[in-house]
Amino acid sequence: MTVKIITDSLSDITSDIAKDLGITIVPVYVRFGEKVYRDRIEITTDEFYYRLTHDSTWPTTTQPTPYDFAEIYKKIAKESDEMLVITLSNKLSGTYESAVHAKTLVETKCRIEVIDSLTVVMGLGLIVIAAAKAAQSGASLDELIQLVNGAMPRSHAVMCFDTLKYLAKGGRIGKAQGLLGSLLSVNPILTMKNGEVSPLTRVRSRAAGMKYLYDFVTGFPNIEELAVEHATTPDEADDLIGRLSKVFPRERIYRSTVSPVIGTYTGPNVLSVSVLEAI
Amino acid sequence: MIKKVETIGGQELREMLTAATAWLEKNASDIDALNVFPVPDGDTGTNMLLTMRSCIEEAYRAPDESASAVIKAIADGALMGARGNSGVILSQIWYGIARGLEGKKSFTGGDLANALLEAASTAYKGISNPVEGTILTVIRESAAAAKEQVANGSDDMISVMEATVNAANESVANTPSLLPVLRDAGVVDAGGQGLYTILEGAFRYLRGEAEQMQFRKPQLIVSNMPLTGRSPQMLAADEIPFGYCTEFLLKGKSIDTGKLITKLEKKGQSLIVVGDNNTVRVHVHTLNPGNIINIVTRLGTMHQVSIRNMDEQRQDFLELQKERMPKIDMAIIAVVSGDGLNDVFSSLGATAIVPGGQTMNPSTKDLLQSVESVSSDSIIILPNNKNIVLTAEQVLSLSSKRVKVVSTKTIPQGVAALLAFDYEADFETNTNIMEKAKATVKTIEITRAVRSTKLGDLEINKKQAIGLLDGELLAAGSTPIDVISKMFAGLDLNKAELVTIYYGNDTESTEAEKVSATIREQYPQLQIEIVRGGQPHYDYIISIE
Known part of the structure; x- marks a missing residue:
């Protein structure tokens, strides 16, 4: 039976x-004021x-609350007997905690494993995609855990x-x-390191x-997966994809948008690339 | 129009301090991170916030709406809720202000100035061993500025508060020059910063900015001294173990605070005793809390007792600092002149600044001293002037530290190199990245000819504006704008995106605006930024990248 892969919207x-x-x-x-929206579902990126x-x-x-995860665990437990949850960095959000806590709320024989990816956006996305591809070709839960742990340091x-x-x-x-308070207008370039936002x-x-x-x-000499994301500047994303298509097949570049929840911290106009290095 | 506020009553006082407390709340954790004195317990911001909350709570229990009743309630609240060293001193300040405003239904700017003076004197008296470069200095200097403003004939509340807040800002920035432990730690005094934030919050509220305050955050004041990076090991070096931080509220009848101070002084350090003869707040660092308890239980009952092991606290603090600090194992020293350019380099992360530039070349010794004084062992020097590159290179053989000179010959090259610093890369890679980055900018410098001369086709008269492109004299003209236009006309701007104009000490900002407008008109595709450089000799330093 195929292992089911779960992740969060970030x-x-x-x-x-x-x-x-x-x-x-x-x-x-x-959340804006009193009104709460589910990321990408109840509020679009543009809106x-x-x-x-x-x-x-x-x-x-x-x-997400433990209850949110528990509901999903229950539903998936009907279709599969193993699932793997990969969340964004625990240092940025309590999502990992919710996912772990939710395990105690569900009575099931289904085996549930939760991994903190220590990263976010497509840095997380590419790890999840790699795991999902392996799951589809029949990898076991233990093999997937090993795969994810191995992919984490290769995801940038x-x-x-x-x-x-x-x-x-x-x-x-x-x-x-340390990048705050610059007296010149600058574009900071940041990455994720040890689960935290770090300056480059x-x-x-x-x-x-x-x-x-x-x-x-x-x-990077060898790239397994590549993603380009934007928040409000699709033309820039397309431009960048165009240039990158010289080194990586265009049809294999994932093009996505930075989700509203992440956008709360990045602001508009953020542009991002994620690379999963090949072994 | 500038808003005027003649007097403040009890209700407004309450609202003003509520706003100030909310303002402090936004800054509290940043202030916690500053804390290095007198013990690194890392909670000054939180302590001051909790003290202020207690003030506000009591403020709403005042028996009537007069200013004096409300401020008395606030002072009581501070006394009851004071936490930590800084909280106790803050409660002294409120106590002094309350004394200064006694019997007043509402108060004027003049009354406020007097009350602040009273606050300063009360704060100093409450401490057995006052230290300068702390919140004490800040309240004293702020109060003096308020008084001076009133003496100059300005009794309006806004103008008095403005003078107070500005003085507090300067005073905080100056704390590292008064207190070596702050200078070594590269921070301003946390308690002083907390007081400044409270005053600033009150002032902003008074000015009618309550709305905007919700969306802004108070800023930490940056020291006016060149900082030398933060090292927890260094911070700890001067600290001796203090044993237990002991705090409590003592309630009794006719307590003689003077006598109490004399008794407790022998039993510990950092003693603070605040209050009246019925309620006294005590804070002391002692090796034996039992002695203290024995003494005070004879005088009354103890409440809100807190005894914390400070050696443990210190360990926690050091761990916290380690976590918070990006690991800076490389320092960058930049040679810069002009206050504006100083700020630019500091804000971009230069570890230390050595003053110097055209006609003021620093000596090898100046540079060596700076290299030795920064806490890092790997140092990159940005000379930012062609005449300083060689001097800087002398340092390599004189210092046992690992030193490299990225031979930046102009300020824009220095900025480009500094910006390109890669936080993940090692020393070697970084110097390469920075060398490369300096080549990505073009520099135009506009200055005045010191004598008449002829250079190729160029006829130059003394005092005429002249322009250099990357050090090469290219144009002369009657005005700087004229020269800049000529030089831009000769540039290939196809790949350029950004023009940064640093205007000099003798140049008006309005003139810089005109230069910017002229460039914008000619080259609308360029992004232009104007920054006050404050540099001598050069009317303009322009970077094109």
């Missing part, structure tokens, strides 16, 4: 890919970024920000604190940022 896996690969996505919540930049209310985010997500104000305001600035460098224009992302990807 993996930025599009619904088409999720459907193809049989991945279940648990939405994280974003979210519009409100982020036009509303006077500042959004906040909330992890890099983001070019327009500003760090959203990240700082949301309290997720982590080690990038700074550039002074979006074009330089795109070049950095391009150079970052092409710096």
Whole structure:
């Protein structure tokens, strides 16, 4: 029986890919004032970024409840006897805790394993995709756990920000604190390291940022999976994909958008690439 | 129009301090991270916040709406709820203000200035061994500024508060120069920062910014000294074990605080005794809390007793600091002149600044000293001037540290190199990245000819504006704008995106705006940023990248 793969909406896996690969996505919540929305389901990416930049209310985010996970576990337990949950970094969100806690709420013979990916966006997405592909070709749960643990250090997500104000305001600035307060306008470039947001460098224009992302990807000799994401600038994402298609087949590049929950911390105009290095 | 506020009554005082407390709340954890004095317990911000919350709670229990009743309630709240060293000193401050506003239904800016003076004097008296460079200095200097503002004939509440807040800001920035432990730690005093944030919050509220405050965050004040990076080991070096941090509220009848101080002084350090003869808040660091308890239980009953092991606290603090600190094993020293450029380099992460530039070349010794003083063992120097590159290279053989010079010859090259610093890369890779980055910018410098001369086809008169492109004299003209236009016309701007204009000490910002407008008109595709550089000699330093 195929092992079922579950992840959260911060993996930025599009619904088409999720459907193809049989991945279940648990939405994280974003809240404007009193109103709570399920990430990507009750609020679209476009609508979210519009409100982020036009509303006077500042959004906040909330992890899925253990109950949310438990409901999904129960449903999947009817179809399979093994499932693997891969969540975003536990240092950014309590989603992992909810997923673990939910196991105690479900009475089932189905084996449920939860892994903290220590990363987010397509950095997480590519790990999940690799696991789902392996599950489809018959890998066991133990093999999948090994695969995910092996993929984690090979997964690299890099983001070019327009500003760090959203990240700082949301309290997720982590080690990038030192990039705050610059007196020149800069585009900070950040990555995920040990589960936390970490600085890489700074550039002074979006074009330089795109070049950095391009150079970052092409710096890897062997790429297994590649993803390009944007928040509000689809043309830039297409441009970058066009350039990257010289080093990696265009049809294999995942193109996605940065989810509203992540957008709460990145702000609009963020651009991101994720690479899963080949072994 | 500037808002005027003549007087403040009890209700407004309450609202103002509620807003100030909310403002402090946003900053509390940042302030916690600053804490290094007198013991690294890392909770100054939280302690001050909890003290303020207790103030606000009591403020709503005031018997009437007069300013004096409300401030008295606030002072009582502070006394009851004071936490930690800074909380206790803060309660002293409220106690002093309450004394200064006694009997007033509402108060003016003049009354406030007097009350602040009273607060400063009360705060100093409450501490057996006052130390400068702390919250004490900040309240004293702020109060003095308030008084001066009033003496200059400005009794309006807003202007008095503004003077107070500005003075507090300066005072906080100056704390590291008064207190070596702060200087070594590379931080400003946490208690002082907390007080500043409270004053700033109150001032913003008074100015009618309650709405905006919800969406903003208070900023930590940056020290006005070149910082040397933070090292927890270094912080700990000066600290001796303090034993137990002992805090409690003593309630009794006619307690003689003077006598109490004399008795407790011998039993511990960092003693603070605050209150009246019925209720006294005590904070002391002692090796034997039992002695303290024996003394005070004879005088009354103990409440809210807290005894914490400070050696344990210190360990926790060091762990916390280690976690919080990005591992900076490389330092960058930049040679810069001009206050604006100083700030630019500091804000971009330069570890230390050595003053110098055109006509003011620092000596090898100056650079060596800076290299030795930073806590890191691997150091990159950005000379930012062609005449300083060689001097900088002398340091390599003189220091036992690992030093590399990235030979930046202009300020824009230095900025480009500094920005390109890669947090994940090692020393060698970083110097290569920075060398490469400096080549990505073009620098235009506009200065004045010191004498008349002829250079090729170029006829130059003394004091005329002249322009250099990457150090090469290319154009002369009657005005800087004129020269800049000529130079831009000769550049290949196809690949350029961003122009940064650093205007000098003798240049007006309005003129810089004009330069920017002229460039924008000619080259609308370029993004232009204007920054005050404050550099001498050069009217403009322009970076094109």
